[in-house]
Amino acid sequence: MVDTSRVSVARTDRMRRGPTLLGMAGSQFTLAALATTAVPGLVLTGTRTLGSVAGGDYESAVVRDADGRSSAIRRPRNQRAEARQSADLVAIRALSAGIRTRLPFAVPEYRGQAPIGSTRAILTSYVEGAHPALRDLTDRPELATSVGRAVAALHVLPTSFVTDAGLPSLTPFEVLRSAVSVMDRAVATKLVPDALQERWEGAARDQQLWQFTPTVVHGSLGLDSILVQGDDVTGVLGWGELRLGDPAKDLAWVLAGRREAFDTVLSAYTAGGGGRDRQLGQRARVHHELETAQWLLHGVQVKSTEVVDDAVAMMHRLAEAVHAPSAAPLQAVSPETMEIGEVEQLLSSTERRHS
Template identity: 50%
Template sequence: MARSHLTLAALATSAVADLDLVSASEFGSRHDNEFDSALLTGRDGKHWIIRVPRSEAAEAAQSADLVALQAISAGVRTRLPFAVSSFVGQTPVSGTRAVVYEFVYGSKVGLGDVEPALAASLGTAIAAIHNLPTSFVADAGLPIFGANEALRAAVSVMDRAAATSLVPAALLARWESAMEDSKLWQFQPTVVNNTLSADSVLTAHDEVTGILNWQELRVADPARDVAWLLASPYPVVVDAAFDAYTKHRGSADRQIRQRATLYSELEVAKWLLHGTDTRNTEIVDDAVEMLASLVDDVQNDVMHPIGAQTMPTMAVDEVEAFLDRNERSV
């Protein structure tokens, strides 16, 4: 049974010494099965959020998020053009814990409702994340993945999806061509949020005001953070985001959009694998339909690799040799 906002307010006063609250209200969706949450207002006008996980998975995500938030120091935060929440306090409750955070102001906007101005702010915000020094991630003991790990992960998803015999041959050929493009995978890993989506971003007046959900903070392929933008139905929005991103990162990663395209398409393959792994026929059928739609969407590009046409490609055995070389250089 969900905890009431009054119960959560009482927990907050236990978690944070001298917390003087004047009101509490429900926060989040009633359909949120992961956390009990409440918005708290202090006598000084400040706001906080309290969250209590409702499952082991939610508790694990919360723990990882706390590690990340503590790693993002005050100095790191000054480099970001948006707010990141901070841990305030915690208290044990029913075998788990209630955690109080600083409230980050802003509203969530569906990707389909993003206008070019907000898209540009998104590109700027993501570039700021990727421009952060990687040392603070390493110092916190958080994961660090290089180009060869990114390629291996992509190949693994493709191979597993291909084994289902449910992926159209045209898509497999398209993906394999991208994975064989050596220059596509020559990039410098950066700090990434790694779970960015419309649900992670808070906005106001066409500006990004905050980014949530840092539980997968790491050093990895920056294309992971921009792949979700490609789902926008408006090319002008996608272009605005990538133009702003490039403006603030320069030509540090010329092939980021191509890899993002690959990752975006592989998300459908992951959905298919989730359906087969859980033996959920509804998910499998949905994924198959999405794959068929994807074939139609890229029909004009099926004969072209996701990477630049002028780039040389490697045979499969050369991909393995490329991975081996990268491993030796790490």
């Protein structure tokens, strides 16, 4: 399998070059002072930096109060981070105490906010744990099992709390429309190998592939949002894409690693109550492969030759990999297919309804 795990990491790193909101990064003590503003009467006994001091989208710190509780406070360094933080705040406030009791991991809890310049600092509970590496899922099957169970627990949550909070709710057709849009825009650059274009178009025509029941999904699950201690998933961060959508999207990132790790995760996911549609694995692979197309489109958008060249190289390696005898198919075994014209007609009719 072609390793696309660095795509989202590299994309995030490059996107951090947005317009700066704060002229100069403050110290952890400035953030501590903001924490006491966010929660009047809060008495702090310690503070330390969280993450990189010099880089990153956020300036963050961990503060400890007199009751022994640890909190994380962060303020965005650019407008993109501010928008992401706002979306994350809406999502974690939608995750009520009752919903959280159904999850086998911790989710940050909102504790307060404080204005700073043209933005605001947000104080949440601090979730313990470290981000895993892809190889850990292969080397430690118990961890892969914990990941599968954690994702399943999320996907079986009642959907009503998402709709009640006014969060996005995507139908299977809207998920397909989004995937086809990425395919079409990538193909329009004339940089997508023919083998991949044919493979993706075949997946788009497969009606069975896109027949699924939307579930609660994290929406941007990956190594940078999962926290583990030992072989257990202890927390999940980055909830700004919380919605009803395709459960396969939350499993796609695992495919950047070895196949046996994905099989272990999927088996635990199914045992945990998830994976009720037989095409889940194939659809996860579609989402995974389209990461390269999205990386290409990002490079084109920001006019970065380096990113475009990297994306093209990755797509050519992917094209070689999918020709291997052991390559997993994207389509169902006996798919009911739509012609390309039918797909385009359906997409255009949906676009008219939403315009």
